[in-house]
Amino acid sequence: MEDDDDFFDTVSVNSAHGKRRYLSLSRNTVYHSLMDLDGGNDLEMASLDQNKVPHKRWRNFSSSDLSVDFVLAYDDQGEQEDVDKRVMFEHNLESTGLLLEREENQRIHFVKIHVPKDVTMRFAEILKLRLPIKDEEQCPLKDNIITKTAVKILTRFNVMLDPEKFPVKKYQLTAEFNKDKNYLFDVDDPDFFNTSVKITVVSYILEREKFGKEDQDKGIKRLIAENVYKAAYPLHDGDLHDRTSQRKLLLDEWASVSKFIKYQPLDEVKEYFGVKFALYFAWLGFYTHMLIPASIVGILCLIYGAATLSSDSLSRDICAAANITMCPRCDKFCDYWNLQESCTYAKVQHVIDNPATIFFAVFMSFWGTLYLELWKRYSAEIAHRWGLTGFDLQAEPPRPEYLLKLANAKKKKLNVVTQLQEPVVPFWRVKLPSLILSFSIAFFWTLIALSVVTGVVVYRMSIVTSDFLHSDNTSYRIYVVPITAGLINLTCIVILNFVYGKLAQWLTEMELQRTQTEFDESLAIKIYMFQFVNYYSSIFYIAFIKGKFVGYPAKYNKIFGYRQEECNPGGCLMELTMQLAIIMIGNQAVNNVMETLIPLCLKMYKTFIVTTGIEKTKTDEVTLISCNQWTEDYKLTEAESSLFSEYLEMVLQYGFITIFVTAFPLAPLLALINNVLEMRLDAKKFIKYYRRPVPQRVKNIGVWYSILAFIGRLSVASNAFIIAFSSHFIPKLVYKLKISGDHTENGFLEHSLAYFNTSHFPAGSEPAHPAFKRFCL
Incomplete structure (x- = not known):
């Protein structure tokens, strides 16, 4: 038989189903009132509303002042x-x-x-x-004239943190x-x-x-x-409305977009979220600041291109070429076309591809090296300030999953740092086979990503061959293929990312990584390898392959019976720019929406569940009373401790602004705008919508630095090849120095074209209903 309390609770709930919220509050009030009689709780009788409960009691035991x-x-x-x-x-x-x-x-x-x-x-x-x-008593450090001047300037621009809210902490x-x-x-x-x-x-x-x-x-x-x-x-250290809590202070002074110009309170972030989170935000802030000079130079390059547009002979000649007929872009279905149709294309190309672009490519090569060296210096300073200089990875305890799978291991070794015996993974019998299997599957998925790019290329060729694009004579049709192909590629990227992310997690579990840091780094390498191919392969195709092996009229090189894609007479750089813009902007937009909306929706869903009792049984009340911090935090989403997705998003962005920056000078500016928002929105996300993470010790950003260094070295070669193979800089330079009589670019367009007698077309490949006759270029 039920006791009296359970009996009356059950009767009350069943007889007044529509008053669930008030019944739950009354039950909780009775519970607290009984404790008040024993002197164990200092809540007032009137505290029926959670807003009337003192915030200092939200994180304590009910029976004492012990903190939770x-x-x-x-x-x-x-x-x-x-x-x-x-x-x-x-x-x-x-x-x-x-x-x-x-x-x-x-x-x-x-x-x-x-x-x-x-x-x-x-x-x-x-x-x-x-x-x-x-x-201990320490001699205060005296500021020199340079430090005093810098602080005075930064204070004038309202960049420094408020010392009353964030006191300067001594080392x-x-x-x-x-x-x-x-x-x-x-x-x-x-x-x-x-x-x-x-x-x-x-x-x-x-x-x-x-x-x-x-x-x-x-x-x-x-x-x-x-x-x-x-x-x-x-637990978080307080409610979002508790102005005495560090959480509320960080939300107002750090996570607010309106505070984007101010420095980040990294010491306070480290105290609240741990070293790993603080180091991520330190790196993101440093990277964002370094984007400012790159953005300025990129804008100046575009301004120079726009200012010199009227003096560019190539775009001027293309726009004036009213009588130049070009050969069809595909067999049979495509007609001859007028070169003047690509006038707008040529003008936009010059704004991007001009002599200033060469300077920008050289500048970004030095910028990438300088950025990594300055970050290495800054991170060492942070590690010293936070007492992590002597931190050794061997001091990090083994993962519980690692110890569990090796519970019966016979061989053990002494950890020289912790002086504890730890199991050893058999290399030939366990470690090597798991590594081979893991990276074999990763390589297979990399091939799948390449096959997607191949499919997009075939789509490009087939859509050009079809008569879909040739139902009218409007000039904007030349933009349809690159834009639609870019959107298709972006969609495939998002889908493959989701599937491979789950697979990579399982593969890394097989490798038996000793520590969480080693596990995260192995996972990062595998996923970045895949993402590199997934995101960049289509861009590499346009930059280095498209239009290079087409052949010539009457002897075209074909793939699957289709003619290969050709570059516009103005070059492929404009199409490369469009592909970069679609993938970079689209990816950042999708990530920002997902990172902002998903935690918000999850919190709203959990709040709805626990406050309405929709998830219920026949005999029990589900509504949770939110008069304490543990109930409020239960509604939040579990935080990702590795910060993997945050690092990956920024490293992929870094690749866009370095490897292909010659084709997209605005990339640093777009990255700067995105990162200013990203930094504050990430902070807001972790404070408002995620549970407080368990602090983790790290010495630096780990394997991500090695990936950034790899990207930096690759970007030097990539930008050099883009200038050599995708821009007109080298052909124009050769023409001016070796061919032009007056050493100018006048006549470069005519020099780059060749006449073709249309009677030499193979049977069945000539236009079915030509509007032009006899000759094409």
Whole structure:
């Protein structure tokens, strides 16, 4: 028989279904009122509305003032086996020293976790955490005249952070924490172990604690995968409306687009999100600042091209060529056409392809090298300031999945940093076969991406051959093929990205990477390899292959029976620019929409679920009372700890503005505008729509720096080849120096064309209904 409380709760809910919200609030109020009688809760009786609950109580135990450092959430409708796993898991957590408090007055139950000081000290030593040592008297550094002048200028332009909101933090020496050397650390300070340290300790324990009798029955990740728990997350330090919280401060002063001109509060970001997140935003901010000079030079190149348009003999001659008839672009269905039709094309091409473009290509080659060197210097400064200079990857604990799969490994070795025995992956029997299989599948998908590009090329050739484009004589039809092909290619890119992303995750799991950093870097290499082909192959085709092996009238080189694509008389550079613009702008637009809308929609959906009770059983109330931080954060989306998608998006963008910048001088400016928004929107996304991530220690941006260096070296050769093979710079230079009598470009158009007698066309390839006769060029 049900007890009285359960009986009346059930009767109330069933008899007043439409008043679910108020019933839930009343149930929660009774719960708190009983605690008030015992003196365990200082909430006022009038606190029926969540906005009246003091924010300082949102993150504490109900029975005491202990802070909630981590939360586990689960549904009480699970099987008995799930209950047994939870009981054992939570018992082991308490045996480790963690303090737990359970809140079971709703269907979604919460387990609140607090890590005591002695447990924090014990695991801080195990994790080799570097913590600040006691302050000593230090001589203040005196600013020189250059530093004072720079600060004065930046302050005048309102770039510096408000020192009242973000006080300047002095540098503190750090050392690996050791309980035997407590005298070095101010452990008596209640704030010495900050929230980030406590979250790191609890996360480490959760990932390694057992929930069953078998050796592989361990870790919170597996429990979540088996739906024993629905979520495990640290808490944000306050509500978005709590002006005393660091979260609200960062939202207003850092994540706001209106603050785009100000520096980022990186020290505060590091304290709140951890080193890995702070280093990403530091890199993104540095990269965005470096785009400013590149954008200015790119704009000047376009201005120069527009200013010298009237003096360009090639575009002028094309626009005046009213009597020059060109050979058909395809067999049978295509007619002869007038060269003057490509007048607009030639003018736009000159704006992009002019002598200033050569200077821009050289400038960007030096810019890429300078950017990487300056970032290396800046990141070393940050690592020193944050006490990461001596951080060794061997100090990073092994992944729980790694230890689980090697639980029965016979061979072990001593980790010289942690002085612990760790299992060794058998190279010939396990490591090598998994690597071969992983990269073989990755290579196969790379071939699929290439086949998509081949399909787009065939589409281009077939659409040119068809009579679809030739139903009218308007000049804009020459833009239809590149624009539609670019859109098709972009669609294929998005689809393949989604599929391969899931596959690459599974392949990397097979490789048995020891640490999370090694896992993330292996995943990054595989996906970037695929994305490189997926995004850039069509652009490489236009830049270096299209129009180079066409042949000549009466002896065209054909593929699948179709004539190869030809470049416009003005060259392929304009088409290359359109392809770059479509893919770069389209990709950034899709990413920004997805990154902004998906978290927002997920939050709205979860809020709808937990506030309306739409996900319910026949006998239980589902509505969650949002008068605490753990319930509010439960509605949010799990944050991606690796930041993989954020890095990948920016690195792909970096490739667009360096490898192909000769064809698209506006690329740095578009990247600058995108990144100014991206930086603030990413910050807003992580603060408002994602749960607080577990802090991770990293020394630098890892494998992404090596990828950036590879792109930098490739861009030098790529831009040189684009100038040589896709622009008119070299042909014009040869004409002026060796052929032209007056050493000018006058007559270059006539020199680049050749006459062809149309009677020499093979049977069946000549235009079926020609409008012109006899000769073409």
